[in-house]
Amino acid sequence: MVQSRLPSAGHWYHTHFHIYTDGSRLTNPPSVGAAIYIPSRSLATAWQLPATASITRAELFAIKDGLQFATTLAAPCSIALFSDSLSALQIVKSHRPHSHHNVSLIIHHLIFHLISLGHTIHLQWVPFYVGVMGNTVVDRAAAQAHTHPSLIDLATDQTDFLTDLKTACRRHWDTTMTDALQHTSLGHIRQDTRHHWWTYSPNQALDTAVTRLRIGLNAHLHRLGMTNSPHCPWCSTQPDTPEHLLLHCPRHHSHRVALLHSLCYLPTQTNND
Structure with missing residues (x-):
């Protein structure tokens, strides 16, 4: 079950096993990290992902590994997994996600497996600005992942690959068009491929x-x-x-x-x- 509202002072889940997840992405230089935090075990684990991964991919990776950790619990219990990425949780909630299909399928399998083991799963959105301690700790852990000396072996997600391909094509077209416009009469009204306000008019x-x-x-x-x-x-x-x-x-x-x-x-x- 995915909840979209933050429980007041965590009282909704005070009897649950808590797992906090987070992703982090830097642009200069490109770097991507992910982390999980288990308060009851005082355990924080972080990974540095390939720089080509998107922030949504990092958030989903953290959710996946948080659920993977839950499979190691000895006895069935109620589990509350917290994430500050509403978009990632919406992808997990969807039966037909519009992106990141591979990792979404893995997450769904993990959820079904945990339920078959007798666990109850609650996925809870935690806005980053509310100052929940567990979310603050996992956020710091994800930020520290950028300093890890090695990357994990992670296959390129199809969604990220298509996004990178579109960005590269747009950059190439923008460069080509900009050069071409300099030698035409249209160069004084259009310098690149960015949309102008009138192109959005119906x-x-x-x-x-x-x-x-x-x-x-x-x-x-x-x-x-x-x-x-x-x-x-x-x-x-x-x-x-x-x-x-x-x-x-x-x-x-x-x-x-x-x-x-x-x-x-x-x-x-x-x-x-």
Whole structure:
């Protein structure tokens, strides 16, 4: 059973066997650690994982090893396993997890095995900011795992592999596109592959209008050989730029007046100091 709320002062589980788990990840240099803490045994164990592992993979690894430790208990009892990773617990809770399938399957098998041995299992989320002593201890243990001299042998998780692959492809595409844009007319409105605000609009007409405005419709069509002049269609000597269209073109003077008039009715705050 997975609980999403923290029991007040731990009273819900005061008769349970407690296991605390945690994962830790550093970015510079890349390093991943995981740890479990057993308060009744005064035992803390930590592992350094391959740097390619994600923080969710580290949290799931710690949960797995916490349950693995529970299989060594001599007599059946009620077990409370605490984790500060709600996302990891949600993956464990799901019957069809969207990621980290291999380690999730192992965790499910461990839970079923413990239940078959007569244990009762409770997986409890503990927010890192509430200051639970056991969570603080395991957090320190996971942080110390970064200093371990050797890594454990851990197969690359498919989810982490796909994430790394997407990151590498995005980085390569970003570099390639950035270099290519420097030699095109679009380089002044787009420098990389990051999403711009208008790309999230569900309104396709708005997307089209904003894109045309930014690239200069007539100027862009001229570069494609579809028009005879790159200038404004209504001002034959003026360049077709967003600034000209929005601020200066006499064709749209009435629209600008209407816009300024409507803006007068918007609530504004005046600084009289």
